[in-house]
Amino acid sequence: MYAPITMYTPIHLLAILSLLITSISALPPPSLARATYFRFSTGSGLAIHTSPALTGPWTYVGEVLPSGSSISNPGAQDAWAPDVHEVDGVYYCYYSVSSFGTQESVIGVATSSTMEPGSWTDHGSTGLSSTTGDLYNAIDANPLPTSAGENVLTFGSFWGDIFQTPLNADLLTVTGASPYQIEFNDTGTRPSEGGYVVEREGYSYLFFSSGVCCGYDATRPAAGEEYKIMVCRSSTVDGEYVDAAGRSCLDHGGTLVLGSHDNVYGPGGQGVYEDPEVGTVLYYHYVDTNVGYADGDKQLGINVIDWSLGWPVV
Ligand SMILES: *[C@@H]1O[C@H](CO)[C@@H](O)[C@H](O)[C@H]1NC(C)=O
Numbered sequence: 001m002y003a004p005i006t007m008y009t010p011i012h013l014l015a016i017l018s019l020l021i022t023s024i025s026a027l028p029p030p031s032l033a034r035a036t037y038f039r040f041s042t043g044s045g046l047a048i049h050t051s052p053a054l055t056g057p058w059t060y061v062g063e064v065l066p067s068g069s070s071i072s073n074p075g076a077q078d079a080w081a082p083d084v085h086e087v088d089g090v091y092y093c094y095y096s097v098s099s100f101g102t103q104e105s106v107i108g109v110a111t112s113s114t115m116e117p118g119s120w121t122d123h124g125s126t127g128l129s130s131t132t133g134d135l136y137n138a139i140d141a142n143p144l145p146t147s148a149g150e151n152v153l154t155f156g157s158f159w160g161d162i163f164q165t166p167l168n169a170d171l172l173t174v175t176g177a178s179p180y181q182i183e184f185n186d187t188g189t190r191p192s193e194g195g196y197v198v199e200r201e202g203y204s205y206l207f208f209s210s211g212v213c214c215g216y217d218a219t220r221p222a223a224g225e226e227y228k229i230m231v232c233r234s235s236t237v238d239g240e241y242v243d244a245a246g247r248s249c250l251d252h253g254g255t256l257v258l259g260s261h262d263n264v265y266g267p268g269g270q271g272v273y274e275d276p277e278v279g280t281v282l283y284y285h286y287v288d289t290n291v292g293y294a295d296g297d298k299q300l301g302i303n304v305i306d307w308s309l310g311w312p313v314v
Helices: none
Strands: 022-026 037-041 047-051 059-063 080-087 090-097 105-112 121-130 142-145 151-155 162-166 180-183 192-200 203-210 228-234 255-258 264-275 279-288 299-304
Touching (some): 037 080, 090 142, 142 192, 151 192, 192 264, 203 264
Antiparallel strands (some): 047 059, 151 162, 162 180, 192 203
């Protein structure tokens, strides 16, 4: 169903304790040879690594929020799930302030014109937050200015799984409309998170991670319940998303893109990046069973996506 990772050597993320989501963006290169790739990681002030190539080597250069987030919520010094997108020459870094296993969560945003450390302005909360008892958990934000001119923010993790809500034109705040659910797996712990939507040839594709993400060195879930990368698609960005078998993704649907295989265990926290050289790539973190199961041992995986069947295959 999928080939093992052979195209790229995974990069050992030495300094990163918890890489829940990474985000990769490239500066518009004057020439490909001079491109600089930026990678953003969960934890502390959101570490920034740069590299002259997708394949590395990656160098730690600083943080998006060196003094923490201005959001007043537990977790402000340990932001999660950065997702960086460029719109009209401005880079927007959406991030989450939360604590593990709670719904006391806020989605914030910072902007920069270069992505370099020291260039980021924190705008604090987008206005999207959650608290105990809400249908969703306001973490794992993913923005999309759609081809139809809408701006949506996809988010959510466990509880009611994945939701979406409109962003204002400034991309810094949500409109306040009620978030709507776009994916729900009402089994077990309702383990979907990390939604990431891309548009392609008339469809919106919702990639998400399903299962237990972390802490595999302490406790490993039953086989098949570890992280894996799923996909659903819809002809409109707000749904209804279905899987390749036609099953609604509001009703346990989801087609496997990448699960554990060979020495790769628990791939997830994915994003999709359009590389000028190699095409569309899926990037994610995973455990290399030959290296170690701790969160600090997680590797960065990158595979080129084959879309020839209309569904992403890696
Ligand atoms: C739904 O959740 C169950 C329980 O964790 C899991 O086994 C299954 O793979 C999930 N399905 C999808 C489509 O994510």
